[in-house]
Amino acid sequence: MKFSAQEFSETPFRKTALALGMLFATFGAGVATADTFENTDANSDDMITSDEYHRSADEMGVFSDWDMNDDGLLGENEWNDDFDYDYDNWDEDNDGYLDSNEFYTGTYEYYDEDEDGHWDGDDWDDAGDDGLFDV
Numbered sequence: 001m002k003f004s005a006q007e008f009s010e011t012p013f014r015k016t017a018l019a020l021g022m023l024f025a026t027f028g029a030g031v032a033t034a035d036t037f038e039n040t041d042a043n044s045d046d047m048i049t050s051d052e053y054h055r056s057a058d059e060m061g062v063f064s065d066w067d068m069n070d071d072g073l074l075g076e077n078e079w080n081d082d083f084d085y086d087y088d089n090w091d092e093d094n095d096g097y098l099d100s101n102e103f104y105t106g107t108y109e110y111y112d113e114d115e116d117g118h119w120d121g122d123d124w125d126d127a128g129d130d131g132l133f134d135v
Contacts, residue, residue: 037124048119054104063100073097085110 038044042052057063064070068078075097079087090098090106098106112119113126 037119037121046120048124050105050108050117053108053119054101057104057107058100063103066103073099074103 040048040052040056066074066078076087090102092102111123113123
């Protein structure tokens with residue numbers, strides 16, 4: 001489906017695209033980007049750990065982009081219905097909200113498709129094939 005810039009800015013998909021795009025956007029002027037496996041893999045061990053992922057996502061403010069009322073939690077009313085992940089499963093403490101750790105952990109575990117506790121090049125590629133980098 002193609003959207004004009006006007007139509008795209010009015011769709012629920014915009015929030016998803018912006019959040020995921022921010023994850024792999026530029027950290028800032030003169031600083032490395034997280035748009036490649038190598039840049040996200042801070043210690044160059046050919047694996048992206050949960051800590052590396054959380055740090056990158058947090059530095060770019062991905063969670064705060066989703067937190068529309070700035071209360072530090074994501075309620076289901078802030079969850080994009082077009083986002084194809086299970087909100088309830090990510091809510092580890094079953095309080096009805098996602099904190100930043102639950103959000104980042106849910107995203108990380110979703111793309112750790114072989115469930116080995118880290119992202120390798122195949123997990124990175126699978127995430128890309130699923131559209132994570134198509135922003």
